[in-house]
Structure formats: C-alpha cells, structure tokens
Amino acid sequence: MLDNYILVVDDESRMRKLIKDFLAQKGYSILEAEDGERALEVFEENKNKINLILLDVMMPKLDGWSVLRQIRQESKVPIIMLTARGEEQDELFGFELGVDEYISKPFSPKILVARVEAILKRTNQDQKQVKEYGGIEIDKEGRTVKVDGKVIELSLREYELLTYLVENENIALSRDKILNNVWNYDYYGDSRTIDSHIKKIRHKLGKRGKYIKTMRGVGYKFEVK
Amino acid sequence: MLDNYILVVDDESRMRKLIKDFLAQKGYSILEAEDGERALEVFEENKNKINLILLDVMMPKLDGWSVLRQIRQESKVPIIMLTARGEEQDELFGFELGVDEYISKPFSPKILVARVEAILKRTNQDQKQVKEYGGIEIDKEGRTVKVDGKVIELSLREYELLTYLVENENIALSRDKILNNVWNYDYYGDSRTIDSHIKKIRHKLGKRGKYIKTMRGVGYKFEVK
DNA sequence: AAATATTATATATAATAGATATATAAATTT
DNA sequence: AAATTTATATATCTATTATATATAATATTT
Numbered sequence: 172m173l174d175n176y177i178l179v180v181d182d183e184s185r186m187r188k189l190i191k192d193f194l195a196q197k198g199y200s201i202l203e204a205e206d207g208e209r210a211l212e213v214f215e216e217n218k219n220k221i222n223l224i225l226l227d228v229m230m231p232k233l234d235g236w237s238v239l240r241q242i243r244q245e246s247k248v249p250i251i252m253l254t255a256r257g258e259e260q261d262e263l264f265g266f267e268l269g270v271d272e273y274i275s276k277p278f279s280p281k282i283l284v285a286r287v288e289a290i291l292k293r294t295n296q297d298q299k300q301v302k303e304y305g306g307i308e309i310d311k312e313g314r315t316v317k318v319d320g321k322v323i324e325l326s327l328r329e330y331e332l333l334t335y336l337v338e339n340e341n342i343a344l345s346r347d348k349i350l351n352n353v354w355n356y357d358y359y360g361d362s363r364t365i366d367s368h369i370k371k372i373r374h375k376l377g378k379r380g381k382y383i384k385t386m387r388g389v390g391y392k393f394e395v396k
Numbered sequence: 397m398l399d400n401y402i403l404v405v406d407d408e409s410r411m412r413k414l415i416k417d418f419l420a421q422k423g424y425s426i427l428e429a430e431d432g433e434r435a436l437e438v439f440e441e442n443k444n445k446i447n448l449i450l451l452d453v454m455m456p457k458l459d460g461w462s463v464l465r466q467i468r469q470e471s472k473v474p475i476i477m478l479t480a481r482g483e484e485q486d487e488l489f490g491f492e493l494g495v496d497e498y499i500s501k502p503f504s505p506k507i508l509v510a511r512v513e514a515i516l517k518r519t520n521q522d523q524k525q526v527k528e529y530g531g532i533e534i535d536k537e538g539r540t541v542k543v544d545g546k547v548i549e550l551s552l553r554e555y556e557l558l559t560y561l562v563e564n565e566n567i568a569l570s571r572d573k574i575l576n577n578v579w580n581y582d583y584y585g586d587s588r589t590i591d592s593h594i595k596k597i598r599h600k601l602g603k604r605g606k607y608i609k610t611m612r613g614v615g616y617k618f619e620v621k
Numbered sequence: 622a623a624a625t626a627t628t629a630t631a632t633a634t635a636a637t638a639g640a641t642a643t644a645t646a647a648a649t650t651t
Numbered sequence: 652a653a654a655t656t657t658a659t660a661t662a663t664c665t666a667t668t669a670t671a672t673a674t675a676a677t678a679t680t681t
Binding site: 326327328329361363364367368385387388 | 673
C-alpha cells in the first residue's frame with residue numbers, strides 16, 4: 172500500500188466524501204478541510220506529509236484562488252483545482268499562478284484517479300517508487316535507505332533531513348528553510364543542530380556523504396556529481 | 397464446490413426466477429431479495445455463507461448503488477451489477493467503488509453463468525493460497541499460522557495484526573494506519589495497545605519474530621531478511 | 622603585486638545531558 | 652481468555668554545548 176497523503180478541500184461534504192471514497196479505495200490517505208481557512212490550517216499542520224491537494228474554487232470564507240496563492244508562497248505541493256463548468260475564464264489565470272491541473276465538475280472517478288496518479292508520478296511525489304541518486308537509494312514506502320546496495324540505519328530526523336535534501340536536489344537550502352520543513356513549525360532551537368545531523372548523515376553515507384555540499388553562509392545542498 | 401450461495405436482488409420477480417433457474421441448474425444455492433432494503437436484511441442474516449451477489453441497479457426503496465455502498469462498508473463479497481442499457485455513465489462510477497463485474501440487461505444465460513463462474517474462481521483462488529514468508533505460513537482460509545511448520549495459536553487481534561503487517565511486507569506502517577486498519581475506523585484507544593500485541597506476536601513467532609521491525613518514531617514493518 | 626599573516630566568522634566534530642519512544646510485565650477491563 | 656491500559660525500565664535519539672577546524676576578508680610583509 173502506498174502512503175500518499177491527499178488533502179481534499181471542498182465545502183460540500185457530499186463531494187468530499189465521494190472523493191475520499193474513491194481515493195481511499197486506491198490506497199491514498201485523505202485529509203479533509205471544509206473551507207479555505209481550515210485548509211490552510213490543515214496544510215500548516217501536515218505540510219511534510221501532504222503530497223497533493225484537491226482544491227475547490229468556490230468556497231465560503233476564503234476561496235480556492237486565495238488558498239492557492241497562500242500555499243504557493245511556501246510550497247510547491249501539486250494542486251489540482253476543482254472547478255464548476257463555466258469557470259474556464261479563470262483557468263488561464265490559475266495556470267499562471269501555479270495550478271498543476273484542473274478537473275471540472277461533474278467528473279468521473281476515473282478522470283479523478285487518472286489525473287491524481289499522473290500528477291503524483293510527474294511531480295515525483297509518488298511514494299511507491301524507489302528512487303536512486305548516485306548510489307543512494309531511497310525507498311519511501313519502506314523508509315529505508317541503501318548506499319551502494321547496503322541498507323544504512325538512519326534515525327527519524329536523519330531520514331527526514333536526508334530525504335528533504337534529496338528531494339530538493341541541486342537546490343541550496345537555507346538553515347531556516349530546513350528547520351521549517353524538517354522540524355515542525357516554528358522551531359526555535361539552535362541551528363547548529365542541523366550541522367550535527369548533517370555530520371552523522373555524511374558519516375553514514377560514507378563516500379557518498381560528499382553529495383551533501385556545504386553552502387557557506389547559506390546552508391546545504393544535495394548534489395550528485 | 398457445490399455449496400456456493402448467491403444472493404439475487406431484483407424487483408422483477410420474473411427476472412429473479414429466470415436467474416434462479418439458470419444458476420440452480422448449475423448447482424448454486426440461491427437467496428432472493430425483491431428490493432434494496434430486503435437485500436441488506438438478507439445479507440445481514442447470511443453474510444458468512446453468501447459467496448456472490450447479483451444486484452440490480454434500478455429498484456424501489458433503495459437502489460443498487462446504495463446497497464453496494466452499504467455492503468462495501470463491511471464486506472468484500474463479490475458483487476455483479478445488473479444494469480439496463482444506457483446506464484454506462486454510472487458504470488465507471490461503480491467500478492471504482494468496488495463493483496466486481498457488470499452485466500447489462502438483457503443478457504444470455506451463457507453470459508450470466510460465465511461471469512459468475514469467472515468471479516467465483518477468481519476470488520476463491522485468492523483466498524485459497526497459503527502464503528509463505530520466510531518460515532511463516534499463513535493460511536487465510538483456515539485462519540491459521542505456522543512457524544517453521546508448526547501451528548501457533550494466535551488470538552483474533554494477533555492474527556489480524558500479523559496478517560496486516562505481512563500483507564504490507566516491506567512497508568513501514570504508522571501506528572495510525574495500523575489502528576485504522578486492524579482496529580475499527582474510529583478507535584480512540586491507547587496506541588501502546590499495538591506494542592502490547594506486537595510483543596505477544598513476536599514471542600509466538602520465536603526467532604521469526606525479528607521480521608517485525610520497529611520503525612522508531614513511525615511504527616512497525618514486516619520484513620523478511 | 623604577490624605571498625603571507627592576521628582576524629573574524631562559519632562550519633565540523635565530538636561528547637554529553639536531556640528528551641522521547643519502545644519494550645516489557647503486571648494490572649485491569651471486557 | 653483476550654484485549655486493553657498502566658507503570659516502569661530500557662534503549663535510542665536529539666539538542667546542546669564546547670572546542671577544533673575551515674574559510675574568507677583584510678592587513679602586513681616581502
């Protein structure tokens with residue numbers, strides 16, 4: 172079974188239930204939110220584990236576009252917008268702003284599942300596949316890491332930190348960003364803590380440890396080269 | 397073989413009689429229901445012996461889709477939907493929700509029997525297999541577990557928990573997921589309960605108990621290695 | 622100007638105390 | 652009996668600290 176988390180945001184509970192049922196049956200774990208404000212809360216609390224968001228456009232309090240914009244400030248999580256027919260005007264708008272896909276209501280479950288799967292695959296969020304980065308294999312389902320074919324034991328934080336770096340391959344990550352993403356919400360600890368974990372990970376990765384590059388004055392970057 | 401019970405749900409008595417005759421001739425035992433509500437009652441009373449359900453879509457009181465959904469809450473019994481032509485729209489819908497097969501009316505007896513047999517065969521085979529995982533044999537039909545050839549006694553929860561882990565071999569399962577799958581959906585118990593059962597299972601599995609790995613900070617994982 | 626030395630700052634490393642998660646056994650409830 | 656809860660022990664992880672080392676910028680000497 173996979174362990175992809177999908178956040179479903181819609182004000183109609185019937186629609187949420189419907190989507191939930193389809194996706195749950197396909198093995199996805201579902202989180203729900205009944206309006207835009209709640210969506211942001213749920214996202215904030217679970218941002219590390221959410222792999223995709225299904226976002227209704229028309230909602231009370233805070234509409235889908237506003238939610239989209241706010242989430243895009245800090246995250247690249249794939250977002251599928253659920254639109255009613257006749258909202259095509261807005262579509263172009265949304266595409267520019269970082270919408271990954273549209274589904275117009277009413278839709279068939281087949282369409283829904285197909286789009287969800289396509290996007291997860293495309294954005295490489297699919298937990299199911301084992302990915303390889305220059306001798307480092309990461310199996311997200313099994314939560315195991317192999318280096319040159321041999322399993323290495325990583326603690327929870329080490330695993331989270333490594334996968335975060337790896338998922339952001341070739342991107343220099345500031346300590347702040349790392350703290351906000353690997354540690355929970357506002358963590359006021361010493362940022363030397365990161366260094367400490369980096370050291371241990373590098374050691375466990377052996378010669379592959381050099382893929383974690385120090386970006387002096389900034390943070391770290393994972394780069395296979 | 398000759399003890400397969402099939403529940404036929406259709407509001408037209410002519411249709412029920414027709415189906416009943418075909419299938420009885422092939423040696424199946426038939427239970428009948430003339431509407432959705434009655435279907436649920438009959439199912440409730442005989443759920444352990446019903447091997448397959450033939451379910452008409454259009455019925456008074458409670459339609460086929462509603463019956464399907466309710467039964468799927470608690471059972472994986474194979475269900476064949478009987479649809480009138482022109483209901484193709486809904487088909488996709490149902491497939492995702494756990495329909496095993498469709499037969500559109502009018503149908504030939506040959507089609508009917510062929511589909512019924514195919515499905516019974518398919519679902520029986522799945523159940524019948526005794527699977528082996530590194531010295532641990534699981535016989536789902538017999539609900540027994542052997543370790544290195546010797547039967548071990550497991551309580552209900554222990555059996556359910558072990559088979560859940562084993563069926564998700566090599567996948568790290570969170571306590572939440574385990575609770576949601578092995579216990580009821582809304583079980584608010586202490587998650588130390590899981591540990592307690594894990595301990596007992598490990599003990600009963602003897603040296604094979606080490607296949608249940610502790611994923612610190614996450615949960616457990618079954619892994620033969 | 623080039624080479625070297627100084628200084629300031631950032632990161633690496635190792636050791637340790639404190640926090641947390643799990644194992645285990647025993648008690649309680651169902 | 653079985654399932655769950657509770658209490659305690661144990662193992663493991665995490666954050667912090669202190670110190671060493673690396674690096675970059677600047678100043679000094681050749």
